Amino acid sequence: MSHKFKPALWRRLKMSYVAMIAACILLAVSALPNLYPNKSWLHISLPDQTVTLQSVTTSLNQHGFEVTEANDSQAQLAILLAEPTQSANALSFIKTQYPQLEAKIVEHATSPQWLQQLGLSPIKLGLDLNGGVLFVLDVDLDKAMQEHLNSVYQQTKLTLRKDKIRGIRASEVKEGVELQILPSGEEQLAGLVSTLQGQFKGLMQTKSTTNNLTTVLLHFNEQSQSEFNKQVMAQSLTTLRGRIEELGITEAVTQRQGKQRIRIELPGVQDPSEAKRIIGATATLDFYQVVEVGGKAFNVQGGGVVNLNPMAIFSGDHINNASVGKDEWGKPLVQLSLDSQGGDAMSAFSKHNIGKPMATVYSEYSRDANGDVVKKSEVINVANIAQHLSSRFSITNMKSPQAAYDLALLLRAGSLTAPVTIVQEQTIGPSLGSENIEHGLAALMLGIGITLAFMALWYRRLGLIANIALLLNLTALVGLMSLLPGVVLTLPGIAGLVLTIGMAVDTNVIIFERIKEEKRKGRPTYQAIEQGYNQAFTTIFDANVTTMITAIILYAIGYGPVKGFAITLALGLLTSVFTGVYISKALSQTLYIKLTNLTGARA
Known part of the structure; x- marks a missing residue:
């Protein structure tokens, strides 16, 4: 019998289309920035005019860092290297060559301005794709x-x-x-x-x-020990993240691993020496009152012993900023700025102790020949309080400008209350990361090509719909990964993309086979499509829920690449259900309606 489609049905389909098209456009626009990868620029702040853009670029070129573009504006230099993977090494060189300058690596977007105004950016690449350094640190609780x-x-x-x-x-x-x-x-x-x-x-x-x-x-x-351990781990994570920011490294991943370990991924860093020196340092700075009787004995740098009150006046946790300077004799010093709590403590102490000595104690952890953690503390400065101090003062008698620079950096980032030891270090070269991307994308393209050909040949018109849904699924997944903060694409994540394609195709195969069964029962084509999608949904939903549980477990207990795979898999499940069930159903119904209206075929 002939099958006529009522206007109400068309209106319902159009409403579904509007919602689906809006979602697809949003995700497609979110995926667009991946066509315009970011570029790493060196930003150098100029405190004075003694250093020029010409001198910096010439020095970089002479030492093997080819500069392709350089700008000078508002007391800041912006330099782009021909080889982005050399940015970290160039940053280290600039800090050594020009210790008075502040430099950092900043990612510049290359996408159109309208995409940047929407706040959209490409997917962040993990360590195995972008190259870099991996550190695993053990916190001695x-x-x-x-x-x-x-x-x-x-x-x-x-x-x-x-x-x-x-x-x-x-x-x-x-x-x-x-x-x-x-x-x-x-x-x-x-x-x-x-x-x-x-x-x-x-x-x-x-x-x-x-x-x-x-x-x-x-x-x-x-219970108290457990709470103390949580506080130590939280403080260690915060401090290490601060140190990484001070190093000028962006896109770093710092997360807790197990009970007392911290995993740090530094994509794009190829020379781990400076990162290792700063991240692995466990230096702390505390300020103590000197006591004549009792107290705790400390060695003085250069010789001697002094007794100090065991409770510090304040510690490095209360330091807001630390910068390098010189005293009237040209010797290096560190200028400190305290937060309100530290400033109040210093103000209250100095007010009642003018003319009395205060000691600055520098402590660091190391391991002895037996592998045991040893804490070494020494007094680096003893000075009489000449006046009522507040939240700003200086530490003098530094050994060298480099020592002053390192101490200022550590104090800006915060001190670690527990010793940390680097138990694993791995460097992944940029060439290996490029090869991973190339091979991963080749596998992805091969999988897509074979799948598209199979579906088109086996299911004909329905296969065409499945292929459209498959491409929309890939676009939606890339857009969703770009849109969500904290999502990082790794090599196993690319494997998750390939797996998602297979699962999306599996969804369509289940549905299409159901449709064939309904047609063999004698149902009209439109009803067979409706029943096929409705009856297959339960099976598809159950399969995706069980896989989603697995992805959640992998994300909860996994680290690094495993977590990247879990994120891609979980997001792929959502997009495959959206495109494989809802979009392909709307496309199938619309295609059948159009064919019926055009040919006047009998259902």
């Missing part, structure tokens, strides 16, 4: 807790001496601080413990009595 307990012990001894508490003796044990209480000290125990708990959050006490001798163990329970 046990050592950090040990140092924390040692601070409790030092503060306990200072409080006992300062408050002239008698009858209580403190000793350091593995679990914490042990207090032996004589009868004369019972009344002052509560005040001592209360004071210490006010300074150290989560400090617990366990009391026991043996042979009429009361013993109190000050310690941190498992």
Whole structure:
């Protein structure tokens, strides 16, 4: 019998088309910036006019860094190299050659201005595609807790001496601080413990009595230790990200790996020496009051020993900015600017201690011949407070301009409260990254070509629809990956793209076979299309849900390339259902309606 299509059906299809076309246009526009890859420029700030654009470009060219374009505007130089993979090495060279300049690598978009105004950018490439350096760092949480307990012990001894508490003796044990209480000290125990708990959050006490001798163990329970470890890891991640930003490296990936490891990926970096020196450094800077009696002994740089209050006035965590300068004798110094909390601490301390000495302690961790972590602390500066200080002052007596530069960089980025050790280092050359891209795209194109040919030959008209949906699926996936922040394309991610194509085709095969079954039952073509899509949806939905669960698990426990594969797979599942079910259904129905109206065929 003849089949006429009512206007209501056409209106429903048109509404579906409007929504689908809008979504496809949005994702296609988001994918467009990938046709215009970013370029890495060197941005150099000029504090004075002693350095010119000509001198910098000439120096770069003489040392093998070919400059293709250079601009000078508003006391800043912008330089583009012929070989983008040399940008990191050129940056290191500039910082060494011109230590007074501030330089960094900045990604410049090459896409049309209207795309940039929409805030659209290409997909970020992972380490295996862009080349670069991988570091895996181990954070020594046990050592950090040990140092924390040692601070409790030092503060306990200072409080006992300062408050002239008698009858209580403190000793350091593995679990914490042990207090032996004589009868004369019972009344002052509560005040001592209360004071210490006010300074150290989560400090617990366990009391026991043996042979009429009361013993109190000050310690941190498992919950407090777990919270402390979380804070240390969070602070380490923040500090390392700050250091990477100070190095001028963009598109870096810094994430926690397991219980106490941190994974750092630096795409585009080919010389890991400077990154390793700064990222792996565990230097801290603290400011202490010098005490004449008691306290903790510290070695002085150049010889000697000085006793300091074990509780710092403030630490490097409160430093907002640090810059290199010179004193009146031309010697290097580091100028510091503190945040409000650090400024208040310095102001309160200096106000009541004018004329008294304050020490600057520089600490760093290293490993000895046995592989054990050793902390070395030394006083790099002891100076009398000449006046009421606030949030700005200087550290003098630096060894060299390079030492001042490194210290300023570390202080700007923050100090690490726990020692970190680089346990894995891997450098991927730019040529290998280019080969990965070339081979990965070749595999992708081959897979697409074979799939398109098979679907066109086997399913004819429906195969044409499947091919259109397949190309839309790939475009939508690229657009979605470009649109979402934090998505990085890796080599396994390209494998995920190929897998997504296969899954999208599988979706169409299931649907088309259902349509054939319905037609064999004698249903009209339009009803067969409707029933085929409706009945196949449950099977497709179940298959995609189970695969999505796998992708989520891979993303949750995987790192680096594995995470990249999981992201591509998960997003590919969403786009394949959208294009393989909804778009192809609308296209199939529209194609049949047009053919029916044109030929007057009987269904």
